[in-house]
Each structure stands twice: as C-alpha cells, then as structure tokens.
Amino acid sequence: MSASPVAERSTAMSRFDAQPIRHFLGVIGRTVFVAFMLAFFTLPVLWLVFAPFDKTPGLGVSLPEFTIANFRTLFKSSSALSALRNSLILAGGTAALVLVAGSLASYALSRVRIPGRDMLLYVLLLMSSIVTGTAAMVPTFQLVNELHLIDKMLGVVLVIGAGTLPTVIFILKDFMDNIPKSYEESARLFGARPLRILWDVVVPTARSGLAAIAVWAVVQVWGNFLVPYILLRSPDKSPAAVVMYTFYTEGGQPNLRLIAAFALVYSLPVVLVYFFVSRRYGFRFYGGIKR
Amino acid sequence: MLTATAALVAVAAGSASATTPGTSAGTAAGGTAAAPSGEAITISVTTNAISGGKNSAEADFFQNYVIPEFQKAEAAKGKNVTLQYQPNGVDDENYKTKQALDLKSGAGADLIGIDGIWYGEFADAGYIKPLDDIVGADTVKAWSGWAQIQPAVQALTSYNGKLYGIPAGTDGRVIYFNKDIFAKAGLPADWQPKSWDEILAAAKTIKEKVSDVIPLQWNAGSSMGEATTMQGVLPLLAGAGGQVFADGKWLGASQALKDVLGFYATVYGSDKLGDPILQQEAQGRDQSFEQFSKGQIAMLAEGDYFWRSVIEPKAGDFPMANRDTVVGWAKIPAMKPGSGIKGQDFVSMSGGGGYVINPNSKHAQEAWDLMTFLAEPDTIKALLNGAARITARDDVNSEVLSKDPFLSFVAKDVLPITAYRPAFAIYPQVSVALQEATDDILTGKSVDDAAKAYQDKVVQLAGADKVATSG
C-alpha cells in the first residue's frame, strides 16, 4: 500500500518516463512494507520461541541459557499431557460436529430456497454472539445440568458447537453458492441421490473451505476457557485452556518457566493442524456473499 | 489477582463432581482401610489449589496427608469412607462462580473451602446452611475445638450469628519497612509512627535523602482487588474512626472516607511518594512484592502473608535472604492518636476463611467428620509442615508462633486491635466500590468527586436509607 500513492502521482507524467521510476519505487515500497509487517507479526512471537528453552525466563525476549528442563518439569509435575489429550478430544469432536451438521445445513440452505432463509442466518449469527458471551453462562450451565451433561465432554462439544455453527453455516453456504452447479447436474443425470452428490461432488469441490472452517472451529475450541471450566468437573477432563491458568505460584505470580513451556506445547497442535490443512487443501475463505 | 485472604486460608478452587449419591457407593469399594464394617461411602472436598500450580503445597497436603489419614480415622470408627480431593487452582472469582453454580444446581463437593467474605452472600442465596441445621446443634456443640477458637475468629465463618463452618485461620496487617533505606534517610530502625502525618513525613524524608527508591506503596486501585480494600482502604478507614458497616448502615461519602482518600491523594498525587502506575498494573501487587524484596520500596502495608510466603528467605516468591535483619515492622497508626475506631491509637484488619458443608451432601455426617478433622491440631501442624502461621486455634498458635518473632508480634499485639469485615452479602460489591474510589484518585480525580462517585454506587447497591453520609 505504501507504494501506491507515490506511484499514483507519477501517472500524471508520461508513462514511458515514469515506468522505471515507478517500478523502482514500487520495489522499495514493497520491501519496506513487507519488512514492517514481518517485524510486527513476528515480534510478539519471539518470546514463545525463546522463553520455553530459557533456564530463567523473564518477560523480555533474550537469548536463552538453553535448557529443556522446563519441559521435563512440565510433563512430570502437571497434567499437561492429559490436558492436551482432552483438548484434542474436544477440538476433534467439535470440528466433526460442525463440519457434518454445518455442511449438510449449508448445502440445503444454498440449494433450496426456504422462506426466511437469509433472515434466519442473520438471527442465528447474532444469537451466537451472546451465547458465546458470558451473560448466558448461567442459563447454559443450568440447561446442561438438566440434560445431565455436566462433567461430560459431549456437553462442552455441544455448547461450543452450537455457538460456532451459525458462523460455520454462514461461511460454508457462501462456498456452496460458489460451486458450479453443472457438476451436480451431471451427477444427477447419472442417477446419484442428493446425499451421494453432496459427498462425492460438493464436498470434494468445497474441501478447501471445509478445511479452513475446520481449522477455525478447532481454534475456537482450543482457546476456550470459560465453557470447559464451568461445565467440566473432574481434573482429568480439563483441557489445556483451563490448565494454562493453573500455572501460578502460591502468591498468584505467573510461573514463567511452566507457562512458557506450556504455551509452546499448547500452541503447537493448532499450528500443526493449520500446516497440515494448508499443505493438503490450501487454506482459504472464499467470502463474498453472492445474492 | 489473589485476594489477601485467600492466600491465608487455602480457600481454593474446587470442582465438584462425582458427589451424586448413586455413583459414590459403587466407586468406594476396594479401599485399603482395615476391615471397614460400614457401608462404602465416597465424599469429596474441594479448595482452590492444584498440585504443581496455585497453592500447590495445599493440594499435595490433601492428597498425601488428609486422604490417607482421614480414611484411617474413619475406619477406626468403623466407617468405610473414601475421600476424594478435587483440585482447581484458578482465579478466585472463577472459583467462586463455579461453587455458586454448583451449589445452586444441587451439585458440588461435600466439603468446600470458601473465603470468609463469601459466607453472607452464599447464605442469603440459600446455597449454604448453618451447621446446626446440617448436622444438628448437639453435634456441633460437642466438638472440642471451639474452646480454642476465639469468638472474633469464629465470626469469620458466621453469618447473622450462626456458624456456617469452622475457620481455618486468620491474619493481621502491618507496615513493613526496609531498615537499610531508613538508615540512609536517618530514620530509626525501631520506627513506629503514631499518626498518618508521621508516615508521610518519613516518606518525604526518604524521597529527599535516598534516590531511586519508592518511599511508600499503599495498596490502591481495583487491579489489586480485595488486597486494596484489606490492607489499603480499611485500615486507614478504621484509623479515621470509620467503619464500612456500622449501626445498620453502609459507609457513604463521610468525612472519614474523605480523609482516607485525602491520604491517597497525598501519596500518589501531590507529593508523589508512591508510584500510581504500579498500583494499576495487572500484576501490580506482585510487582510491589518484587520491588520491596529488592530494596526499591521503603514502606509497604501488607498482611502477614507477605512475611511468611513472599519474602520468606528460602521458599518465598521473592525471597529476601536478609529478611530477618533488614525488614522492620510497625503497627498501622490511626490518623491521629485516639482517632481510630473505639478510640484506638493503632488499627489493623483481619480476614480468613474456612470450610462449609454442602447442604446437598448425602453424607453430611462424614463431611462434618472431615471438617473437624481438618481443624484438629495434628492436621493443622501437618499442613504447616514446620512453617509458622497464625491459625484459628490458640493452642496451635502458642506452639508454632514462638519460633517467629514477627508472627508472635502479630498474634500478641495486632490481633487484639484488629477488625473484621462485615459478613453481609453486599460487602464484596461495596468493597469494589471502595477500590474504584481509589482508582479515581490514582488517575487524578479530586477527593470530592471520588467520594461522590462512591456514594452513588453504594446508594444503588444498598438503597439510600441504608447509607450513612455523616460521621
């Protein structure tokens, strides 16, 4: 962006004279811009790279006095491993739930006009913002309690799933809208049933969108503290987001050695999921709601 | 963000789970107890601690000492009881929310550790019940430990004159000072101010004579939460002759409150004796600990927790190897001699917490057994594990405190002049309003504006007829 105002002004000149200069300025501008962005986005992450391996990590970034003792302490003295496993179960469960239910629903909503469809989508999208918020925590707790889903992973999956589904449907429907209909027409000519068409034609075509949504859903669950904290009871079911908040010393001082090591271990799975998905399917949101 | 009191008592976080009656009997079998004759029972206890995290020692104490010893004790009575500990180790507010939700929905651990100031609001909500109603007045009275717990300390776990639990311990507040810095400023090592002016005068002397030192840090701001109220506002208020609740009315924008805010304005505003930004930092209290331990703060008002757990030379969070020689302490003076509550010259505040039996418990009798077990001298000493700490029991105190001159001082000289917070349901909200009033001072508002904003909030909370403006 920083290059364009300069370049734009130069269009007033003869474009043959301006071309090399504009090109040159463009390169400079791009370089400065990219360097700035890179600095901005990497700076905060440096701590996560160095501190976990530092014997005495502080809040500042410094080259570590290398050790892996922090990780050893982490895995020995705390529930880190089971917390990660629980997070995986919750994230996997939620992702599966929203992908299946979300793609079925968004496909139906994309292909068949149900009266009030758009309104419904918007209302749901808005609802999702309060229920994922804190004011609805008590009704949600009581509901889950009535359904005997307290201290069950399923309860957390359903609550977070319901909170994310509207956005999932909203984005997926957009994807479905953009899939050329000719594929499905030909599949239908060969006698395929709707579910078959969805599975064999639509899903493969929309897989990059599905993959992106899956990552998004995983990220939502992975970082959620309040829902699992309130709905789960047994310590052996606590996910990483809850466990992360227990690394404080007696006086409430963050235990930087454990927090640093855990933050890295806790972040890695989502980064790996992202890598896997983006390698395999490409990672993009189509966007652009077609009407 | 730990409140002052939570550290003391182990009030902690709990999750409450498998206490539903159906499941408990089934899982209890297979204990190691010798020939238990009774029906197999499982009960649970929860506090805000977790092994390897917050209050780790306490969680380990439950796991390694209480569970085996209690099960043995019950087995000796012919009961087959399995005890489960449910750890938590999170922010106190989150812990409180979870306990409230559990109790409300009929779930929760059988025995729950809570902070002394929560008893009122939990009782009003019907979440907890008086001990007499749960296990019977005769059983309660029959416990031998009551004689060792002073009435003032029993008030910690009482509400409207009824006992809801057994207190776990109490504490006291003083002014700590660094004798090295004092020496550089020409101030005595046995310093004991007799009025607020003397505190301020000492701070000014230090500001003039010693560079790169914060003369005085007096807890303020909502970032420190209840710590601001406990060791900041309330001791000052008591010194100005005010009480947060008296004669059926809550404190309004009275002269005493304005005096308190005026003191803050002098410290953090006009005279720059303290660092107002530090008070607003998310980890500000820890920061003040660290800076005091490094000799960068000359005076700090704190609870005895600071001495025991923060600057403790070996295991403290910010250990001071030379604590015993460098750190001095003084009683908190009233504004002027005799101006404190009950005409006192010196004042302090105390807090603490204890346990409650879950009214939904199917095994209230065993929960009571556990509660009394936790309050027996041997159990308390096992928890202390050689460390000194003011407990709820006189007999234990006289035994364990003798080793520590400071804690003996608190037990002997501070507890007699101390005051407790009102155990009324809206106290926590009034406390927040007080913290916000100090926030206003920190960010430069005038004393009158801050007092008025506070009064508006309290009127909204309690109703205009329940707020006292004069006095």
Place this chain on the structure above:
Amino acid sequence: MKHDDGDVAGLGRPRAVAFALPALAIIGVFLFLPALWTLWLGLTNYRLTGTAAAHPKVVWFDNYRTALTDHEFRGALWRTTLFVIGSALIGQSLFGFSLAWVLQRVRKPIRSVVEFFVLLAWIVPSSVSSFLWFALYDRRNGTLNALLGTKGTAWLIQYPMWSIVVFNTWVGTAFSMLLYRSALGSVPPSQLESARLAGAGPGAQLRDVIFPHIRSHILTNTLLITLWTFNVFTPYLLTGPANRKAEIMAGYIYRTSLRVGELGQGAAISLIMIVINLIIALVYLRVLRERTP
C-alpha cells in the same frame, strides 16, 4: 436473484429441511434456548449470590434504564466503538488488504513466511497470544520498551486503547488477508491487463477494476470482522479485569455478570449488544442491496 433453479441436486424442500435439521436442532437447544433464557433474565434482578439469587424479582426494564443512564456502560460502548473502528475497520482491513495486495507481487518464499506469521497470530490460542503481548508491553522488562527506548512506559495503563487496538489488529489481520487474497484472485487478469495497457497506475487499477469487482467481499469482510470485534473478549485477558480505561463491552458484561454477579443486569446489556449488532447487520445488508446491480 433467480428462483428455485439452484436446486440442481434435486433436494426438494422436505429433504432440505431434513439436511438442515441436525444443525438447527443443536442450535435450537444449545444456542436459542439459553439466548431466550438470557432475555428473560434481563427483565429480573437475578444475581449469582445473595438474596436475589434465591428470590429473583421481575423488574421489567429497570436493568435497561440502569444501563443506558450508567456512565460505565456508555464509556464501555464508546471504547468499543473506537476499538472496532481502530482495530477492525482500519487495522485489520487495511493491513489485511495491503498484505493480500502486496504479497501477490513478492517472491513465493517471502510470501509464505509472511503469511505464516500473520496466520500464526490468528491461530495461537487467545490465552497464549494475550500473554505474549502482556510480556511485550511489560513496563520493566518488556521487549517493546527495550526496542523503542521508552524505559518505564506502562503501555497498557498509559495508552490503554492504543494497546488493545494494536493487539487486536495483530490477532485478526489474518482473516481479512485470507479473504482479500481469494477476492483478488477472483479478479479476471484480463481486465487488469487492459487497464494497465490503458495507462492506469496501481491506484487507478484499484479504484476502477478491483474495488468494483470485490465489493461484496469487502462488505462480507467488514460485517464479519465488525461483529467479531464488537464481541471479542480476548483484550480483557490482556488488560485484566481492573483496567477500566481499556474495558470494552465483552469485558464489561463479564465483569457485571460474573465478577460482580449481577446476572440480570448483564443479560440486559447483552440484549442491547445484540440490538447494536443487528443494526450493524441491517446497515450492511442495506448497503449490499443498494450497490448490487
């Protein structure tokens, strides 16, 4: 907008309803029900603890009156507005679009690296990212003060709004970048080429070819990031519960509902939030309709 011609797979309405049913059932039970319940709570003086927890009373619109006349509420709303404008509309949109635009023209390895870090900020769990920034902003040992030579600056306290705006820009830019990348990819290269041949510079290309083409993407992006930013809770993890000068709506609701325990009041504020969200969505739909040929 044509009629039912979209139903190329021969779903039919009954089957479409059956397809949508699982999702709608989950949403109905776990989203809609608590939401309605919350609306009801908003009309009561219900509290987490205390007498009002045992015997809540219906107070009708008192909570709404309290909220609308309360300067804390108005303060939080104002800060939220600034926050949305600063971090979503300016920060994330501008950064996201510029990144998508510029990265088209840089070499693949560089592009991949930059994209990776932008995305990393987005996918790192919020408790981790807020801690990273907490460390970065730290008054005494923070890297930011070390870099800028601003020793002793307490960013979160002296520049609270700037701090959370920059933080949220950092967290959220990835979404806009991804969306605009797809959008720019959908602009036919032939049109760009002819514009270039006609002598249009990058500015003119943007204005005349690209913006018209990706308008609906811009609107979608703006709507989603506005709503998300409006309701986002993460800055609260960064600033802590006591930093009132950086308190935005989600934090205000959290404090009112759970820390202070006034669930009725919190529910009422939540409804006001929904109404505001609704207005944003309606404005967006209006703009989209007007501009769509």
